[in-house]
Amino acid sequence: MMSRPQSYIEGETDSWHAKSSTGSKVKAERVALLVLCLLLTAAVLIIYRLTFENTKTRESLKKLEELRMKSQNVLTDGSFCKCEEGWEKHGGKCYYFSISKSSWEQSIVDCRAKGGDLVKIDSREEQAFLERRVRQLMKEGEDKFWIGLTDSAVEGRWLWVDGSLLDESLKFWAGKEPNNVTEGDPDGENCVRMGEEFENKDLKCWFDQSCSKPQRSICEKAGVTAT
Template sequence: MSDFKQVRVQQLDPLEEELAASSARGSLSHHVLQPPSRAGSSAGCLSSSYVLLGLQLLSLMVLAGLLVAVLAQVSRVPSSQGQKVCQELTQLKARVDRLCRPCPWDWTFFQGHCYFFSKSQRNWHDSVTACQEVGAQLVVINSAEEQNFLLQISKNKGSTWMGLSDLNEEATWHWVDGSPLSPSLTYWNEGEPNNVGEEDCAEITDSGWNDAKCDAEKFWVCKTSSSSCPNT
């Protein structure tokens, strides 16, 4: 009880004594003027605490409801945008399929294969490595049509390495894929190969094949299988 309430109680004590002497009013006066007990005060504080807690819970519930409503609205926006993006990607894929190239850019397509004609020059061994690094091999010639195709390119570029050598055994020519040179599929120029000065690697010239020194720098041709385009 506060000091202010204590003073009031002390001031009321004489009056209580006087009223107690009167038999008619003593009992009623005592109950009216009796200061509030500590239990009543505690109950009031507890009741106020419950009210405050209830208001806080109500505020939290309102905020939670607003948050749910906002999230519901936000969730609808990505969904519609996602459907739009999906449709655009589908349309783009259809266009790409129609523009499908069987070979990468800078490669030339011919009869189910892709060919890369170099713009720089290397020796034969480095040319083999350059093709392997892009998942291809130094060109292996398998038909007369392929030979004519490569011959036309060589006329414009100059001598070009192909994947043929007799490095493992002199005069026994093998392709880089390990297959032996077929006697029925050779296009040596007249008098070639002559192995002048240890010429163990084959090149394509503007007229046919020729053996040359493997450390000479020339253009080269890589070959790999083409990709199949999806049906549209």
Template sequence: MDVMEMENDVYFNKSLTMEELITKDVQRRKPPSRCLTVSLGLLCAVLLAGNIGQIIYYEIAVHHLSAEASPSPRLDSLQGGDERKSCEARLSNATGETKKLQQRLDSLTNERDRLQTGFHKIKNERDQMRTSYNASRRESDRLRTSYDDVQRKLKGLQSDYDKVTARNNRLRIEYDGLQKEKSKQRSSLQQLQRNHSSLRRDMDQLGRNYDEMSSRITRLQSRYDSLRRDNEQLKANHSGLLTDEHQLRTLLDAVRRSRMCDTGWTKFNTGCYFVSTEKKNWTSSREECIANGADLVVVDSRDEQVFINRLVNSTQNAWIGLNDFYQEGKWMWVDGSAITTRYWQDDQPNSYGGEQDCGELVPSGTSSGIGEWNDDGCFAVQIWICEK
């Protein structure tokens, strides 16, 4: 129990020191009371242990005296009676002392309970003070925030005041300038009044000029009508020229169909086609076609695609006139025309590695197939197809 009271005392003092919620007078008074309680408790324990030892010693002595034989019963009786009286006196004293110690122990227990009650009371007061402290701190933070807001508003008002002051100064300067300008305007007004008469005379002259311009506009309108009639006649002539051009193209196609192709070339519709036996890269292949008055083949229709597919061995790919040199992903024919029909393989063109800018024919391997297109590196060496 005493050890527990000491531990409680240590915890109590630590809690009070950490929170700093009690006064210095309480801190000065409490430690001596605790020390006194512990000292008295220890003293009671020592005295109680001494009394118990005396009682045990008395019992041992009485039994020892009773067991021993004495040759002189009268003398032994006298000595035993004195010893018994002495022991009874000492036992009576010890019993009285024990009662006093018990009373003291009860008093100390009551003191401990009272101090424990005081401890709980102070602990509650500490909790209340902590709650009050937290509330005060929150209030302080709120006031600090409000203060900062007021400071910002004050700075904003000061800034607005400075702006208004500066604007007022500018307005005053402008007012002075307007006063000077007013004087100048009065002088200008007088000059304008003098000029008004001159302007009226000029207006009369402009009226006469307007009449002359109206006559010129009438003449220009007549000329415009004549030019419009000439333009309509030119449009009619242009339509006739387009009809003549169509007739000439039809005649030219007929001539091309009737002409014979050179040896080694194969005829299809109005064109002649050549499939090489040697292999070169795309650029060299086109140079070979141009040297023979042709160019790499340009596919304009499905029938033409089927035709060139039949020309090529199914085991060889062949260069055609497709490329995207000028803009990545924008495929054009060598004659500058855009693609109108598309026969790309699945997921093609993909410009694998960023270096596939030339188109090739991938034959289907059957006479009824149409073949497919693929993009490949222009440096690859393979056969080619010319068209003229």
């Protein structure tokens, strides 16, 4: 029996090793591809789940906000507050945010013609609501709103339009306000406007201003009750 030449055996061995190496490489590539597919599938599932949960969270927050707004408009006797078209309801009251600008005195006339008056702020919660809404409505830094507060009668003695004295615990002056600047008006700044472009956690956005300066305004009146 003739033995195979050494060179033939070595060639056959090399061929076997080459095939084995190629097979191992293909197998490794398939495993890597499978792992990649699994990772991509897992990533898609995670993204889908996060998107789904985020959507549910937004829907839950929307429902909570609706319930909060609804609860704020339920009066103590269980009835609901309703407002005329163009007025916004909050806490049993209705608010009108004017588009046109006028002096402080003319703003009072306009509000009373609508059955209300320039707003009187009775609580921190009311100030928070107004601060947020005004910030949303402002188009520029000087686009502020008159409120019903003045010291026209006696300098430094701040009174609301109903004649009540400003509560010391409910003052929301911005920075070094009130400063009663007389530049532009020798009578000084005797009326109050509110508004800041950026959120202020302390809600301090009141500024004294010349009463004759045209500004937007906030009217307020009691809501109509309905069971």
